[in-house]
Amino acid sequence: MSASVEEADLRTLACDARETVLRAVANARGGHLGGPLSAVDLLIALYFGVLRIRPEEPTWPERDRFVLSKGHSSVALYAVMALRGYFPLEEVMTFDAINSRLQGHPDMTALPGLDMSTGSLGLGFSAGVGIALGAQLKGSGFTTFVMLGDGECNEGTVWEGAHVAHRYRLDNLVAVVDQNGLQQFGWLDPSTGRRVPPYVGAELADRWRAFGWRVLEADGHDLRTLPAVLQDAREGSGAPTVVVARTVKGKGVSFMEGDYSWHSRVPTSDELARALGEIDVTRRTPERVP
Numbered sequence: 001m002s003a004s005v006e007e008a009d010l011r012t013l014a015c016d017a018r019e020t021v022l023r024a025v026a027n028a029r030g031g032h033l034g035g036p037l038s039a040v041d042l043l044i045a046l047y048f049g050v051l052r053i054r055p056e057e058p059t060w061p062e063r064d065r066f067v068l069s070k071g072h073s074s075v076a077l078y079a080v081m082a083l084r085g086y087f088p089l090e091e092v093m094t095f096d097a098i099n100s101r102l103q104g105h106p107d108m109t110a111l112p113g114l115d116m117s118t119g120s121l122g123l124g125f126s127a128g129v130g131i132a133l134g135a136q137l138k139g140s141g142f143t144t145f146v147m148l149g150d151g152e153c154n155e156g157t158v159w160e161g162a163h164v165a166h167r168y169r170l171d172n173l174v175a176v177v178d179q180n181g182l183q184q185f186g187w188l189d190p191s192t193g194r195r196v197p198p199y200v201g202a203e204l205a206d207r208w209r210a211f212g213w214r215v216l217e218a219d220g221h222d223l224r225t226l227p228a229v230l231q232d233a234r235e236g237s238g239a240p241t242v243v244v245a246r247t248v249k250g251k252g253v254s255f256m257e258g259d260y261s262w263h264s265r266v267p268t269s270d271e272l273a274r275a276l277g278e279i280d281v282t283r284r285t286p287e288r289v290p
Contacts, residue, residue: 005048010223013083014044015283018252019276020079020092026272028096031104034262035149036076038180038247041221042230043080046145046176049227050234055085058113064142064234065131067116069124070149070178071105072264078102086113122155124148125175129161132173132240143234147176150198151183159211165240166212174233175213175242178220179204180249182260195260208242220245253278 005013017040025031046066047053054060068077075095082089087101094100101111105119115131118124128146135142152158165173181197189196199207205215214237218229226245233241249263250256253275267275 007224010044010048010227012283013048013080014041014223015252015279016083017044017076017079019279020082020089021075022253022267022272022275022279024075024079024092024095026267026269027093029266030096031075031266032072032264033256033267034182034249034260034264035070035073035178035180037251037253037256038220038249039070039073039076039147039178040080040251041223041226042147042176042178042245042247043076045223045226045230047080047084050230051145052142053084055081055113058086062140062142065115065128065135065144067118067124067128067131067144067146068106069118069122069128069146070152071118071120071124073149073178074102074104074106077106081113087111121149121152122157122161125152125158126161128175129165129170129173132165132170133168135172136168136170143172143174145174145176145230145234147178149183150177150179150181150204151186153177153204153207154183154198159207162208162211162213162240169238170240171236171238173240174230175208175240176230176233177204177242177244178247179244180247180251182249182258182263184260184263205244208244212239214239214241216241216243218243218245220247221251252282 021036051064053063095102096104106114108114108117116127125146132144187196208215233243248257256262
């Protein structure tokens with residue numbers, strides 16, 4: 001079953017996960033940072049407050065399924081899974097090693113607890129639709145959650161899957177979009193030379209609505225409210241549900257936030273020390289409630 005964790009503890013876990021992500025990528029001398037850091041709070045809320053899972057029994061038939069369609073952010077998933085008890089936290093330091101179970105993209109044949117191997121953008125979502133459809137046909141009671149990036153939503157297969165999910169009324173399917181507003185390659189504003197977000201304003205939410213999905217919107221870093229929003233998303237409504245979560249790429253490290261160059265850049269030793277210092281300050285500083 002899902003863990004029952006207080007909001008203050010969720011914030012500490014999120015800091016621990018971000019620290020683990022940074023150390024693992026630096027140790028591997030390769031990997032992604034921006035997307036994993038934007039996804040951490042969503043993953044913490046899911047694994048510690050929403051998903052019905054048994055880390056000690058990763059193939060439990062009645063477990064909820066989770067697919068990380070934005071598979072390049074695997075290191076964040078590994079960090080959260082380790083904190084949740086699937087495997088020792090120190091194993092995350094083997095990330096991306098040739099003989100590691102924790103590859104640069106999730107490999108379900110190597111690591112128990114993964115429900116799908118992903119990497120090619122959009123295909124993880126299609127697999128999630130298939131898992132949900134299979135569960136519906138079998139009368140299984142679990143919910144399938146799929147996390148996508150907003151840049152990933154440029155892929156046509158995402159909208160083909162969205163159409164099919166609505167057609168079959170898959171209300172056992174929840175998509176979670178990590179809308180951090182930046183992608184590695186994208187359009188430029190000709191007047192400023194800056195990257196244009198994949199979707200602006202309500203464009204992304206409206207597009208999901210146009211495909212017949214129930215749309216919930218959330219602050220993807222607010223651990224006071226995220227578990228409740230994600231729990232609401234799993235309640236059957238006769239249609240699939242998407243949570244469009246507004247996030248910040250590189251969240252938690254000031255010099256990485258909102259900078260697309262940190263999509264897949266490895267920090268120097270000085271940058272790592274500075275980043276870990278900022279996370280430690282956040283860990284020790286109580287959040288101010290507006």
